[in-house]
Amino acid sequence: MSSWKPGVKREIVSLVVIALIFLGFPAALWAYQARQTQVPGVRVIDITANAPANGGWQPDAIRVNLGERIRLRISSSDVVHGLEVPALGIAVGQILPGHVEQVDFVATRAGRFPFACTRWCSVDHWRMRGVIQVIDPENPNLALPTAAAPLFQQLGIDIDARHPAHAVPTQRPSAARGALVALDVSGDLHVQSPSDVFAAWRADAALPPRSDAQLWDAVAFAWKRAAGDDAISRGQRLYARDCAACHGESGKGDGPAGRNLPGMSAMDPMRNRGPADFTDASSMLGASDVLLQGKILRGGMGTGMPEWRSLYTDQDLWDVIGFLRSFVFDYGPGK
Amino acid sequence: MATSRFELTRVPIVKKVLVSRWLQWSLTAITLPFFLLVILAGFLGTPVGSRNFGIVFVWIVWWALLILLMLPFAGRLWCAMCPIPVAGEWLQRRALVQPREHARLYTLGFKWPRRLNNMWLQNVAFLAVALFSVVILTTPFASALVLASFVIVALVTSLLFERRAFCRYLCPVGGFIGLYSQLAPVEVRVKDRALCATHREKICYVGSDAGYGCPWLVFPAALDKNTYCGMCTECLKTCPLDNVALYARPFAADLSTNKGRRLDEAYKAFILLTCALTYSVMLIGPWSMLKETAYAVGAPGWWLYAIGFLASNVAIVPGIFYACVWLGKRIGQAAISTRQLFIEQAYALVPLGLAAWAAFSLSFVLTNFSYAWQVLSDPFGWGWNLFGTADWTWTPYFAGGQSLFQFPILLVGLIGALAIALRTARQQRISPRAALPPVAFCVIFTLALVWLYV
Numbered sequence: 159m160s161s162w163k164p165g166v167k168r169e170i171v172s173l174v175v176i177a178l179i180f181l182g183f184p185a186a187l188w189a190y191q192a193r194q195t196q197v198p199g200v201r202v203i204d205i206t207a208n209a210p211a212n213g214g215w216q217p218d219a220i221r222v223n224l225g226e227r228i229r230l231r232i233s234s235s236d237v238v239h240g241l242e243v244p245a246l247g248i249a250v251g252q253i254l255p256g257h258v259e260q261v262d263f264v265a266t267r268a269g270r271f272p273f274a275c276t277r278w279c280s281v282d283h284w285r286m287r288g289v290i291q292v293i294d295p296e297n298p299n300l301a302l303p304t305a306a307a308p309l310f311q312q313l314g315i316d317i318d319a320r321h322p323a324h325a326v327p328t329q330r331p332s333a334a335r336g337a338l339v340a341l342d343v344s345g346d347l348h349v350q351s352p353s354d355v356f357a358a359w360r361a362d363a364a365l366p367p368r369s370d371a372q373l374w375d376a377v378a379f380a381w382k383r384a385a386g387d388d389a390i391s392r393g394q395r396l397y398a399r400d401c402a403a404c405h406g407e408s409g410k411g412d413g414p415a416g417r418n419l420p421g422m423s424a425m426d427p428m429r430n431r432g433p434a435d436f437t438d439a440s441s442m443l444g445a446s447d448v449l450l451q452g453k454i455l456r457g458g459m460g461t462g463m464p465e466w467r468s469l470y471t472d473q474d475l476w477d478v479i480g481f482l483r484s485f486v487f488d489y490g491p492g493k
Numbered sequence: 494m495a496t497s498r499f500e501l502t503r504v505p506i507v508k509k510v511l512v513s514r515w516l517q518w519s520l521t522a523i524t525l526p527f528f529l530l531v532i533l534a535g536f537l538g539t540p541v542g543s544r545n546f547g548i549v550f551v552w553i554v555w556w557a558l559l560i561l562l563m564l565p566f567a568g569r570l571w572c573a574m575c576p577i578p579v580a581g582e583w584l585q586r587r588a589l590v591q592p593r594e595h596a597r598l599y600t601l602g603f604k605w606p607r608r609l610n611n612m613w614l615q616n617v618a619f620l621a622v623a624l625f626s627v628v629i630l631t632t633p634f635a636s637a638l639v640l641a642s643f644v645i646v647a648l649v650t651s652l653l654f655e656r657r658a659f660c661r662y663l664c665p666v667g668g669f670i671g672l673y674s675q676l677a678p679v680e681v682r683v684k685d686r687a688l689c690a691t692h693r694e695k696i697c698y699v700g701s702d703a704g705y706g707c708p709w710l711v712f713p714a715a716l717d718k719n720t721y722c723g724m725c726t727e728c729l730k731t732c733p734l735d736n737v738a739l740y741a742r743p744f745a746a747d748l749s750t751n752k753g754r755r756l757d758e759a760y761k762a763f764i765l766l767t768c769a770l771t772y773s774v775m776l777i778g779p780w781s782m783l784k785e786t787a788y789a790v791g792a793p794g795w796w797l798y799a800i801g802f803l804a805s806n807v808a809i810v811p812g813i814f815y816a817c818v819w820l821g822k823r824i825g826q827a828a829i830s831t832r833q834l835f836i837e838q839a840y841a842l843v844p845l846g847l848a849a850w851a852a853f854s855l856s857f858v859l860t861n862f863s864y865a866w867q868v869l870s871d872p873f874g875w876g877w878n879l880f881g882t883a884d885w886t887w888t889p890y891f892a893g894g895q896s897l898f899q900f901p902i903l904l905v906g907l908i909g910a911l912a913i914a915l916r917t918a919r920q921q922r923i924s925p926r927a928a929l930p931p932v933a934f935c936v937i938f939t940l941a942l943v944w945l946y947v
Binding site for chain 1: 514515518522525526529530533539540541543544545583588589590591873874875876877
């Protein structure tokens with residue numbers, strides 16, 4: 159220090175200030191963030207939502223213990239995303255880019271709880287999935303419940319085979335007109351296609367004479383009655399949220415996100431490219447609910463159709479199918 | 494212009510502040526935490542630019558202060574407080590405030606290569622940054638990486654070369670500020686050049702116990718424009734004859750003379766003017782595809798953009814101007830070489846260029862300034878709310894009324910350009926008609942910007 163001029167003191171003061179800026183300032187920032195993210199008795203988990211092309215959910219697999227208090231801090235790095243896990247009471251309608259959304263929950267049920275982005279974030283939106291696994295420390299196997307085989311497998315239905323209707327109506331069947339006829343379906347409606355039911359009624363000599371149009375109206379009514387108005391409305395909301403981007407609002411398979419998808423042509427080059435057209439009477443009336451359920455829950459195996467088994471409950475599936483029928487059946491205003 | 498200057502250092506408090514050794518340290522001690530936060534937020538914060546302090550405070554707040562306030566009214570004031578070179582400078586000096594004995598510098602002391610004793614490297618550096626600007630301006634990580642690399646280059650340069658070689662010869666922003674600081678109504682100048690001529694020691698250049706020799710490698714007595722004066726005020730501290738002062742002066746006083754006009758500086762004017770136009774077209778014009786192309790670095794379209802961008806800056810715009818000058822020379826039957834006239838007339842683009850940058854900056858600064866309140870409370874995008882402003886909604890200021898400011902600014906820039914073009918012709922003793930084609934160039938350029946903005 160011998161070469162210092164009289165200003166040694168000011169050098170020390172200035173050095174201390176600069177050291178505070180370089181060391182103290184970042185330390186203060188770090189401490190503040192630690193204080194923000196550490197809550198006594200609560201495990202804080204940071205999740206970043208990215209469009210699938212940028213990595214999807216990070217992390218996409220979260221393990222928590224039964225009874226644990228959890229705080230999810232979710233931020234988006236690119237566009238608006240959404241997150242819902244109804245079984246755990248998690249509902250974040252929108253995760254805005256650069257914002258942090260916090261949601262607290264207590265994992266009261268053991269099991270696997272898959273989740274997906276609930277906002278159409280990108281073309282590959284449907285790939286944006288994750289899972290919360292709630293483990294019961296005393297019985298960890300409970301977290302992996304054995305699911306029953308889906309109905310289409312139990313019934314041995316080939317959901318990839320063509321399934322044209324035996325007959326198609328010349329006009330759109332009306333459930334309202336069908337209510338006036340109100341025929342009963344024998345057996346489980348879900349395993350029969352509408353055209354099967356139509357054919358059965360047409361062949362039933364015991365029924366009073368009806369025109370084809372009247373019978374198709376009765377078929378429409380039977381499906382609407384089996385689904386129920388509330389379920390159809392709920393299915394409509396699910397369809398808008400999860401299906402419309404590819405299959406289109408009108409169900410014609412013309413949604414913007416489905417433009418470059420191979421569709422069933424990935425399995426059979428003779429078939430049409432792109433998402434299924436739900437307004438195609440032949441294929442829709444030739445398909446049973448169980449067949450449609452199989453297609454939805456399994457997905458398209460390379461066609462671009464995602465699997466929904468991990469995300470949808472059985473009720474979700476039936477509700478969506480109930481609504482899908484409205485593309486060929488006239489269910490009345492708003493459906 | 495000496496008669497129209499006012500010596501601000503006659504005001505005792507101004508003098509006291511300027512000769513204080515604490516001045517520059519204090520300024521950088523203020524900017525340094527902000528800069529540190531910018532770097533940390535860029536590397537660690539949200540990648541969403543509009544919610545990241547690093548992007549919002551550098552490219553909106555600082556940029557607005559620089560272009561709209563500091564540059565036009567205080568010249569190189571920013572260079573006096575810039576945090577980028579201070580780490581290198583402090584290491585070089587091994588001191589923060591008080592100089593070591595005889596203002597000794599601890600550097601390998603290489604001399605800056607004579608061939609590079611100009612603005613060309615700054616022109617290249619500016620073009621390199623400008624080429625990737627759409628990415629740098631919107632991607633926090635890229636922005637922080639660029640700023641951090643400036644610090645590293647400045648540090649290495651300080652250890653290798655004498656004084657502030659980085660600021661003087663390399664800093665891309667430094668060249669920008671230097672060119673336009675000629676328009677500012679302040680200057681650091683010697684009071685009496687004759688007195689300097691008789692003073693053998695040249696302490697203002699070599700330094701003393703009172704302060705460092707000019708860090709910008711300028712001999713103050715030879716200073717006749719702001720371009721290379723970093724306003725660090727070391728010369729005010731070291732001059733034993735009290736012969737250096739801070740003056741208030743008319744705007745654009747440095748451009749009243751055509752002395753010392755150079756091709757490297759002329760090219761800086763072209764590059765800045767072209768970039769102002771390019772950014773206006775790309776970011777404000779109705780062609781969003783251009784912006785997307787500029788963002789897609791490495792894609793085939795980007796290479797086309799890169800070639801077009803560089804060609805416009807280096808060849809097309811200067812080429813058009815050269816043709817204008819050549820035509821003017823023919824019209825005015827001037828005896829001066831076309832090259833020399835090209836260099837001299839290019840200085841007319843200085844006021845027009847700053848006006849273009851100011852108008853361009855206004856368009857996005859007013860639109861996006863409200864992001865500043867959000868990132869002030871949540872600089873990293875981590876969900877903080879330090880001042881309760883994190884959730885303030887984005888609000889464009891003076892929406893729809895920006896052109897009320899832009900048009901007069903461009904008009905002032907154009908008038909300045911015309912005045913300098915005509916004055917240059919007069920100084921060269923050639924017919925004012927020789928200035929008409931360059932004037933037409935300026936008018937067409939201004940009209941193009943007006944069309945884009947209005």
